[in-house]
Amino acid sequence: MKTRYLFLIVLTGLLIFMPACKTQTSTKTHDAYKTLIITGQNNHEWKISSPILKQILDETGLFSTEIIKTPDKGGDMNLFNPDFSKYRLLVLDYNGDTWSDKTKKGFVDFVSNGGGLVIYHAANNSFPEWKEFNEMTGLGGWGNRSQKDGPYVYYKNNQLVTDTTAGNGGSHGKRREFLVVTRINDHPIMKGLPVRWLHGTDELYSQLRGPARNLQILTTAFADSAAGGGTMRDEPILMTITYGKGRIFHTVMGHADEGGGPAMQCAGFITTFQRGAEWAVTGNVTQTVPFDFPTAAGVVLRKDFKEKTIDEALAEFGTYDIGKSTLNLTCLQNYIRSLSGDKAGLLSIEKKMVSILDNKESTLEAKKLLLRELSWMGSSYSVPSIKKLTSEAELKDEAEFAIARLQSAN
Amino acid sequence: MAENSSRREFLKRSAALVAGAALFPEIVPASSLGRGGYTAPSDRIIMGAIGTGSQGTSNMNDFIRLKNAVRYVAVCDVDSKHLANAKDTVDKANGTRDCRTYEDYRELLDKEKLDAVSIALPDHWHGIIYTEAVNHKLNVYGEKPICRTIKDGQTIVSAVKKNKIIWQTGSWQRSEPNFHRGAELVANGRIGKIKSIEVGLPDGGKGIGTPPVKDVPPELNWDLWLGPALKVPYRGVSHWDWRWILDYSGGQMTDWAGHHIDIANWGAGLEHTGPSEISAIGVYPPEGLYNVPVEYDISCKYANGIEMRVANSSRLPHGMGTTWYGDLGWIHVDRGNVIYASDPKILSEVIGENEIHLYKSDNHWQNFVDSVRSGKQAIAPVEVAFRAISIALLGEISMTTGQTIKWDPEKEEIIGNPVASRLLSRPYRNPWAIPTV
Incomplete structure (x- = not known):
């Protein structure tokens, strides 16, 4: 009884407090961009990640986000048939069964016609056989990806390398903190961010391969061998791709653990996700750089995913x-x-x-x-x-x- | 006894030279003169060392390595372990056991009869100790950056001017052939008229979080280590890593200004002036005891139209080092004897007899010794060092205030910004005060 009472006080306190913060952080000058997070199947904890992604996006005041779940694995995919055209941005937190042809066509049309798309972490594992989708992600991993799917793309000794060597696509060593290094300083997503910063413990996706057309690598991280499975290459971490009139932001970061975990709580992950999403919608970024953006000095985690006012x-x-x-x-x-x-x-x-x-x-x-x-x-x-x-x-x-x-x- | 007597003669000679210098102000007094390539032990420059940590010891060894040039007789440090190591180094070099040790630099300066001191201290101590040493008419080999604030630097420069001693800044890159060559090619217009300069300095590194208060190690006099800086409890950081804390340093940016910015100024003829406008951004760690900017990007405009950009190397196309851009090409220099140019032919250019020949030194420590003997200015004089660090310090003010700073390089004043001007100095903790010159 006592506990419940205390809970109510805390809740009331939050409700009173929140509007004040909102007015301070909101940058809303237009109707928020309608956004749809697509999830429902994944080899990752989508039930944790998708609500956090929604919170991260809506926190900016720029997006109004809904989450849609596909049928469970093995379910009737014909039942998954959303009207993508209602949205400005799609966020893919999905790695599962193939969609119906109709849904796939709706998705391709959406992006070709200028819709924004965000590819998040394991979403780049999905649909290895779907040509158009792989052109949108630029690079992907696992799902029997190999030289047939396109080259490896990475940096070595500060040179961009397109490597057609035979081999599997997709790997990662032991999870660890890693240093993210900017490769394109003047891209709207990167402008004003530190050029070197430590990301919270995460999987460092490596050996991604794919068509890699209209692809820009914004940041890389060095996959050292110390943590096991290291490629000794600077692997792409943030990418942009254009497909038709559409813009795609691709982040390989953000492996979800309970409560989001360090990969999702990382202020660098959150900020680049927010900026990448805005860029995918408009081609521009209006958000200011938060004061707590991490640097090479150390990781910065936000337990509640919000920038402190x-x-x-x-x-x-x-x-x-x-x-x-x-x-x-x-x-x-x-x-x-x-x-x-x-x-x-x-x-x-x-x-x-x-x-x-x-x-x-x-x-x-x-x-x-x-x-x-x-x-x-x-x-x-x-x-x-x-x-x-x-x-x-x-x-x-x-x-x-x-x-x-x-x-x-x- | 014999040595004492010859020593008195020796100092008398020095005094005579000081008197001579008053008549010929361009001749700086030297304390000793080498004769015919042989230097009697008694004619060696008698030196003390203040600050005997890693850099201080490195400098001592560089001086000791010179043949028959110097004799260290006293060392000073607030860490008794450093002090014992330094005494050991000196005693071994001298083949004696009589190197004197001091915890307090004031005692060393008052008691010892020295010709010169080598000083390597955290930056927050430079203002006081450099000025005091110069006021004692000692020739100084002093580590860069020569000051933590503009005001400290101005005081040191005026003390050197007034006391007419030999000053050598530890900007040893000047005595390296590639830097000299690059600067000389630029000075002689081999890449045309200079338009812009890029200076890449190290990126900042990993922090240590927010450590708790710790016991001061018994060998360390923490209060004297802090000196003029605000009193804070010991948290496990003193030697070397002081440079990641703003009370004592500006980080990599100020630490390296005395190297690559100095070289940039040398080639471009900006050694005796400064920018008129400075605009900078700093990227500060969001939390932690280490609070210096880990990334920085300073843009400077000069009255003659040259623009200089100083940034952590990852932000620049050429990375670490100095790159001069002229209307006919560019030249880049860096450590490791690196020199390259937009066109390799530029690098094989011969500098004619009647062209500009920049001061040449093959050994930075020998150059100091030679200057003390000859009275000729050393290769890295104090005012030049002050101009190099000023750029980083003004950048620091710009990044702290979030404002573009207008600077009068003649009067050395910030124009029209009294709030930013407060950052030109840093008050000292009682009872410390900047010495009068």
């Missing part, structure tokens, strides 16, 4: 202590940077920072971090609160540091 970061800021995550600080620094010196914006964030500084509940370490930031971006508004702290032994150095700097160029 500045208000959320500030709400937690006062609890910082050494050894804890500095994500809230990075969020604040990124926000300050995004203001590009705008005085009104700086003053507004300064006031919020000072209120954390004034709060007796805030930790000393949180106050120290704030004093360092205020030292350069603060104004006379901060000075009384900072001066007060010069009398606190543990904050004296930081407070004097801040005052000295604030007065250095005024």
Whole structure:
């Protein structure tokens, strides 16, 4: 009984809180792109992945996503006959039985006529015999794929290699974190992203092969042999393909575990998925780069798949202590940077920072971090609160540091 | 006793030279003069070392390897293990057991009678210790980057100018043949008029997360290691890896500015000026103790129209190194004796007698010794080093503020941005203060 009561309070709290975050994150300026995630059969945990993919897409405010399930394996595929033309984007989280000819035709027509398509992880394993589909994925794996299906494509010593050697298509070594490296910096999906970043533990798909026509490899990852099964090649991780008038975004990342797991929780997977999906619809990307996009320094996981907002970061800021995550600080620094010196914006964030500084509940370490930031971006508004702290032994150095700097160029 | 007496004579000679220098300001005083290729042990340059970690020890060994050039007599470090190792190195080289050790550099500077010091410290210490050493009229071999802030750099440069000592920055690439050759070809217009320059510096690496507070190792004086930096608890990071924390360094970007940006400036004739506009982006790790940008991309515009881009190497077509682009072609140089050009013929060009011949040195440490003896400026003087690091530091300000920075390279001031100007300096923790020059 007690537990249920607590649950209700938490739920109510969330409901009140959520609209505030929404208004801050929504970039919606038009009707959301109607999107259909196709799933229902997969050698992967589609029941986990598909709802997460929906959440990831809808979170941007750009997409309005539905999920459709095919009949179970061995079921009557004639029953699967969606009207693709209602949608702007299809997302394939499917690896299973062949569709009916009618459905296949509807799918091909959709893409040829300019519909967007996202190929996600094991979806590139599906339909080895379906020519048009393989032209849309560019590269695929498993399903008895071999030299008959097209070349291996990868980078070796920074050179793009199209390799017609005989052999099976599709492999991966032991799951591990891997470094994703950008190959096309100025592609709309890649613009502004770090050119090297660590992806959460995932399968590093290797030895993919396929028709590889109208294919661009946006990023690669080196499949070292240390983790077993390594090809010692830089294998394609993110790709784009054009088919007719349609644009296809192909990500090999995102192997689903319980709760999504590190591959799906990775802020790099999430962000590139969101950007790739938008590009598939419009050929452009309007989303800003999130402050928590991973770098070569380390993996960044989002347990709830959402980018933290500045208000959320500030709400937690006062609890910082050494050894804890500095994500809230990075969020604040990124926000300050995004203001590009705008005085009104700086003053507004300064006031919020000072209120954390004034709060007796805030930790000393949180106050120290704030004093360092205020030292350069603060104004006379901060000075009384900072001066007060010069009398606190543990904050004296930081407070004097801040005052000295604030007065250095005024 | 005999040595002491000859030593006094030796210092007297130095004093006479200092007096002479006042009359001929272009002649910098040297503490000793080599005669006929033979240097008596007593005429060796008497040196101390401040900071004896990996780079400090490497520099000491480079000096010791020179034949009959220097004699180290004192070493200083806040880590007693480093100190013991450094004393051992010196004693072995001298065949004695009398190398003196200091934890506090102030004591070394006050007690020792030295001709020169080699200094290799975390960047946040450079402002104070370089200036103090120069104020003590010591010749300095100092590691790049010469400063953590623009203000620190300005102080060091004015101290060197005032005290007229010999300064050599540890930008040893200047003494490597490929860099010299590349810069000289560029300086003589072999790729035409320079339009743009690309400088590729290392990508940032993996972090260590957010480690907890740890016990300070007994050999380390943590408070003195921090010195002017804000007091923070020890979390297992001091030697070497300080360069991944913004309090002490700007990361690979500032660490390598003194190499490839310096070379870029050398060839393009930008050694004594700076950009007028700087716009940069930095990619910071979302969390962790290591907080320097792991990727960076700085665009600089110069009054003469040249544009310079400084970025982590993965963002640039030529990767690591310096690439000058002229209207007739390009030249690229990098470590490992790498030099190539848009047309290989450029590289076999002969530089005529009446053309520009850039300062030539075959050994960076010998060049310092020779300069101390001759009074001739060394190959990597302080002002030039300051101009190289300024580009990275101004880039850092641009990426911190999210703003394009307008810079007056003559007055060395940010134009019209008092908030960004605060980042030109970093207040020191009490009781530390930047020394007066």
